[in-house]
Amino acid sequence: MAPPSAASSRGSHASVLILGAGFAGASLAWALKRWAPNLAVTVVAAPERYWTCPFSNTALLAPTDLGTLEVRYDAFSGAGAPTLIRARVRAVEPEHRALILEDGRRLTGDKLVLAPGIELATEAIDGYDDAAAARFPHAWEAGPESLRLAERLRAVPDGGLVVMTIPPNPYRCPPGPYERASLLAWWLQRHRPRTKLLLLDGKDRFTKDALFKAAWEARYPNLEWQGLSNGAGLRRVDGKTGLIETDFDRFSPDLGNVIPPQRAPALLRRAGLDGGQGWCPIEPTGFESPLAKDVHILGDAAIANPMPKSAFAANSQGKACAAALIADLAGVPRPDPILLNTCYSLVAPDAGIAVVGSYAVKGGRLESLAAGSGLSPSPSALGESVSTVRGAEAAHARGWYESIRVDAFREGGSRS
Amino acid sequence: MARRCLPWLALASLPLAAPLLALEPPSTVARWAAACNGCHGPEGRGSGAMPALRGQSADALAAKLQQWQDDPAAATAPGHVMARFAAILEPETLRALADHYGTAP
Numbered sequence: 001m002a003p004p005s006a007a008s009s010r011g012s013h014a015s016v017l018i019l020g021a022g023f024a025g026a027s028l029a030w031a032l033k034r035w036a037p038n039l040a041v042t043v044v045a046a047p048e049r050y051w052t053c054p055f056s057n058t059a060l061l062a063p064t065d066l067g068t069l070e071v072r073y074d075a076f077s078g079a080g081a082p083t084l085i086r087a088r089v090r091a092v093e094p095e096h097r098a099l100i101l102e103d104g105r106r107l108t109g110d111k112l113v114l115a116p117g118i119e120l121a122t123e124a125i126d127g128y129d130d131a132a133a134a135r136f137p138h139a140w141e142a143g144p145e146s147l148r149l150a151e152r153l154r155a156v157p158d159g160g161l162v163v164m165t166i167p168p169n170p171y172r173c174p175p176g177p178y179e180r181a182s183l184l185a186w187w188l189q190r191h192r193p194r195t196k197l198l199l200l201d202g203k204d205r206f207t208k209d210a211l212f213k214a215a216w217e218a219r220y221p222n223l224e225w226q227g228l229s230n231g232a233g234l235r236r237v238d239g240k241t242g243l244i245e246t247d248f249d250r251f252s253p254d255l256g257n258v259i260p261p262q263r264a265p266a267l268l269r270r271a272g273l274d275g276g277q278g279w280c281p282i283e284p285t286g287f288e289s290p291l292a293k294d295v296h297i298l299g300d301a302a303i304a305n306p307m308p309k310s311a312f313a314a315n316s317q318g319k320a321c322a323a324a325l326i327a328d329l330a331g332v333p334r335p336d337p338i339l340l341n342t343c344y345s346l347v348a349p350d351a352g353i354a355v356v357g358s359y360a361v362k363g364g365r366l367e368s369l370a371a372g373s374g375l376s377p378s379p380s381a382l383g384e385s386v387s388t389v390r391g392a393e394a395a396h397a398r399g400w401y402e403s404i405r406v407d408a409f410r411e412g413g414s415r416s
Numbered sequence: 417m418a419r420r421c422l423p424w425l426a427l428a429s430l431p432l433a434a435p436l437l438a439l440e441p442p443s444t445v446a447r448w449a450a451a452c453n454g455c456h457g458p459e460g461r462g463s464g465a466m467p468a469l470r471g472q473s474a475d476a477l478a479a480k481l482q483q484w485q486d487d488p489a490a491a492t493a494p495g496h497v498m499a500r501f502a503a504i505l506e507p508e509t510l511r512a513l514a515d516h517y518g519t520a521p
């Protein structure tokens with residue numbers, strides 16, 4: 001054990017209060033307990049059950065797998081664990097580093113970290129109401145919604161039409177809609193061979209688009225993608241009649257999967273932490289809010305671009321923030337953050353592609369490192385080995401998912 | 417740590433500001449290893465198709481990372497992910513990570 005330095009004495013009784021036990025909040029909590037076991041770490045997460053979004057697209061193909069997505073938080077009751085409080089937070093007071101719980105309790109910490117994920121901005125879609133939400137399940141928060149979408153898929157007749165609407169940037173999991181589309185097309189091809197899948201996209205370019213489009217071209221004649229310039233921008237939905245209207249056209253699909261635009265949860269915006277931008281700005285060495293001292297914001301809710309809103313990025317930010325918080329509390333300079341991302345996507349259950357990013361702080365801003373960033377090779381570069389390589393990356397995607405669940409939530413050996 | 421042996425009452429009467437254990441930010445290699453373990457499994461012991469790093473020889477691990485650094489053509493799949501991460505490792509970090517996971521020759 002390293003000898004304590006003079007500067008660090010102040011921090012030993014310090015406390016960190018975290019909102020959210022998703023990929024960002026849970027990763028942060030465990031990294032803190034690992035690197036600073038004496039730090040008091042409290043995590044508040046909503047009482048509802050939590051399912052991981054990663055691999056929820058695959059669960060649409062086999063809904064019985066949905067249960068395997070659930071995180072049970074068993075490790076949080078063990079010795080040396082962060083304290084987990086299952087309660088809904090009603091308000092944030094950044095100036096006091098305080099959380100107000102729904103039952104009236106008020107918690108504070110020397111550091112407050114906010115990682116509550118996203119909120120759906122449904123009012124951005126004309127006509128979106130409860131009927132529309134029920135008719136067009138988004139399944140952009142995994143769980144019962146995913147099950148509903150899987151059930152509705154099975155009710156689609158052969159020769160029918162399935163429509164997905166995809167929001168403009170930024171939103172949770174940039175490649176997620178295209179992975180979902182690939183897997184839906186794969187399922188339809190096998191079970192509803194005459195049914196068409198139409199993607200209506202609120203943008204013209206998307207992450208890994210050349211790789212996705214090459215896979216669709218090779219595999220899925222049943223899938224058609226239309227971008228914003230094709231008039232695919234979403235205008236209006238009608239949950240009662242089942243109508244989906246774009247700039248140029250109207251559709252009455254047998255199944256509509258409308259993925260609404262998103263933003264930081266109201267909790268953070270009401271506290272002024274988004275500076276009116278919808279998402280919360282941060283400074284990248286420690287993900288501290290420029291609007292509130294000792295308040296840090298991680299994961300999907302933060303503006304961390306060029307990092308995407310992914311579970312991988314949230315986990316990486318959690319670890320980087322842990323090191324920064326310990327440095328702050330010890331009164332020493334923050335280390336340069338190590339920030340990485342890899343988004344694996346399945347273009348079929350046995351075929352994966354990846355986008356890799358590495359990031360560094362330059363001039364106070366987060367930038368991509370060119371040498372540490374890139375994509376899976378194109379089919380033309382791979383030639384005959386394309387299916388072997390895509391198969392290997394699908395296996396790596398599953399390996400990553402197993403790792404990250406243990407890493408973020410300290411789930412036991414049962415999955416390994 | 418010696419304070420842990422004091423009788424409970426003495427411990428309870430310590431002034432709040434007294435440190436039980438000082439805070440020390442994690443080392444560079446500890447922070448990098450935490451990043452690697454996100455794919456390579458707990459303590460780098462592997463996870464499904466993600467290869468185990470722990471238990472391999474340190475020199476073999478270093479050689480593999482070095483090879484990715486030296487040969488950009490190695491950035492072909494499925495090693496393209498690793499080639500990118502290897503590319504941004506400083507030489508001393510690369511060696512420290514190999515020693516962290518690896519066994520002595």
Ligand SMILES: Cc1cc2nc3c(=O)[nH]c(=O)nc-3n(C[C@H](O)[C@H](O)[C@H](O)COP(=O)(O)OP(=O)(O)OC[C@H]3O[C@@H](n4cnc5c(N)ncnc54)[C@H](O)[C@@H]3O)c2cc1C
Nearest residue numbers: 020021022023024046053054089116117299300310311312
């Ligand atoms: C279909 C789909 C597929 C995806 N696939 C991948 C993938 O393959 N790889 C990848 O890296 N990413 C993937 N993602 C993205 C990933 O799910 C998110 O980026 C990630 O969950 C963000 O983590 P977070 O901690 O910021 O938020 P979340 O995981 O949403 O966690 C939020 C936490 O905050 C809590 N919370 C929120 N509000 C309150 C409140 N008021 N009171 C108390 N607690 C509250 C919640 O209970 C929860 O614990 C996918 C997303 C989708 C939708």
